[in-house]
Amino acid sequence: MKTVLVFFGGQSVEHDVSIITGVMTLNSIDKTKYSALPVYINQKGEWLFGKNLYDIDEYKKLKQEKLSRVLLRGGSNILYEIKGKRLKKIAEVSLAINCMHGERGEDGSLSGLLNMCKIPIASPDILSSSVAMDKAFTKKIASALKIKTLPCITITEKDGVDGLIEKTKELEFPLIVKPNRLGSSIGINSAKDQLELESAVNYALRFGDIAVIEPCLEDFIEINCSAYLRADGSVRVSECERPVGRNKVLSFDDKYRFGKRVFPADIDKKTARTIKNYTEKLYRELRCKGVIRIDYFLHNGKVYLNEINTVPGSLAYYLFCDTLKEFGVMLNELLEVALKDGATLSSLQTEFSTGILSFTGGKSAKRL
Numbered sequence: 001m002k003t004v005l006v007f008f009g010g011q012s013v014e015h016d017v018s019i020i021t022g023v024m025t026l027n028s029i030d031k032t033k034y035s036a037l038p039v040y041i042n043q044k045g046e047w048l049f050g051k052n053l054y055d056i057d058e059y060k061k062l063k064q065e066k067l068s069r070v071l072l073r074g075g076s077n078i079l080y081e082i083k084g085k086r087l088k089k090i091a092e093v094s095l096a097i098n099c100m101h102g103e104r105g106e107d108g109s110l111s112g113l114l115n116m117c118k119i120p121i122a123s124p125d126i127l128s129s130s131v132a133m134d135k136a137f138t139k140k141i142a143s144a145l146k147i148k149t150l151p152c153i154t155i156t157e158k159d160g161v162d163g164l165i166e167k168t169k170e171l172e173f174p175l176i177v178k179p180n181r182l183g184s185s186i187g188i189n190s191a192k193d194q195l196e197l198e199s200a201v202n203y204a205l206r207f208g209d210i211a212v213i214e215p216c217l218e219d220f221i222e223i224n225c226s227a228y229l230r231a232d233g234s235v236r237v238s239e240c241e242r243p244v245g246r247n248k249v250l251s252f253d254d255k256y257r258f259g260k261r262v263f264p265a266d267i268d269k270k271t272a273r274t275i276k277n278y279t280e281k282l283y284r285e286l287r288c289k290g291v292i293r294i295d296y297f298l299h300n301g302k303v304y305l306n307e308i309n310t311v312p313g314s315l316a317y318y319l320f321c322d323t324l325k326e327f328g329v330m331l332n333e334l335l336e337v338a339l340k341d342g343a344t345l346s347s348l349q350t351e352f353s354t355g356i357l358s359f360t361g362g363k364s365a366k367r368l
């Protein structure tokens with residue numbers, strides 16, 4: 001039976017949301033085909049493993065001292081338990097799935113580490129993850145693909161107040177300010193004047209070194225759409241969803257506690273088709289794997305890309321499945337694609353005889 005590592009938690013402000021996604025995924029993987037093992041990364045960055053990690057209720061008062069510390073070694077697909085100064089083998093890992101939202105997970109860091117360990121991942125790879133994590137850079141990619149985005153400027157602490165005034169002089173209030181590399185609506189604020197703008201920027205920069213400022217639309221709605229690659233090579237695109245919040249800008253609580261949604265979204269068929277086409281186009285052009293969710297703005301009949309989530313909350317299963325049993329079937333497809341990709345990559349030639357090391361006439365590599 002193949003072993004799947006499910007990574008969740010992480011050193012991110014989205015840590016708690018990641019636990020929900022991870023535990024749900026961990027318990028939904030088909031146990032007749034895979035042995036699913038949890039790797040919980042706490043907020044100190046420690047990798048932890050244990051039976052208690054399968055139960056979501058345990059996280060209310062998780063006794064981390066009773067969990068085993070684990071690790072992967074570079075170039076090896078063996079998961080080890082750290083026992084004093086020794087390493088004890090837990091399992092040979094066949095593949096992994098990423099449920100870590102935010103920095104050091106969703107940004108491609110985990111994908112890169114697993115790639116070095118030759119472990120296929122049923123989630124977006126380094127390229128698609130790192131591009132999508134950067135909101136400002138995502139806009140550049142969308143623009144190249146003829147997909148509309150709102151104009152934006154980026155601000156860092158080094159810009160100061162004078163730089164902020166200069167960079168935003170062509171933008172009209174109200175404005176939206178958000179961290180450039182964060183999700184779950186954390187760190188987002190609107191600003192209707194210069195004083196509020198400075199405060200919003202300072203707040204956003206508490207969560208990252210770059211803040212994004214863009215126009216705050218009036219009378220708009222948000223639309224979400226997801227996609228994943230199927231075993232037959234086709235991209236399955238979900239129906240559109242309209243999340244409903246208590247305020248104009250969706251907050252963390254709107255998304256995870258009190259929010260509602262309209263599914264399928266109450267928009268006309270032409271607009272829904274446009275959004276679904278954009279979603280598949282972005283998925284393919286970014287060469288994504290696994291499941292992603294893309295958030296859009298709909299304003300005055302025009303569709304604007306907002307952001308791409310390469311590790312969406314609950315892996316966006318609710319846009320494809322009515323039950324967790326159906327989610328298990330969906331996970332089977334994601335894992336099957338990852339295994340096929342892994343087999344392809346392992347068959348590629350990684351050695352090439354150049355003879356360059358036998359060359360002794362040069363001095364550039366010699367010790368001075």
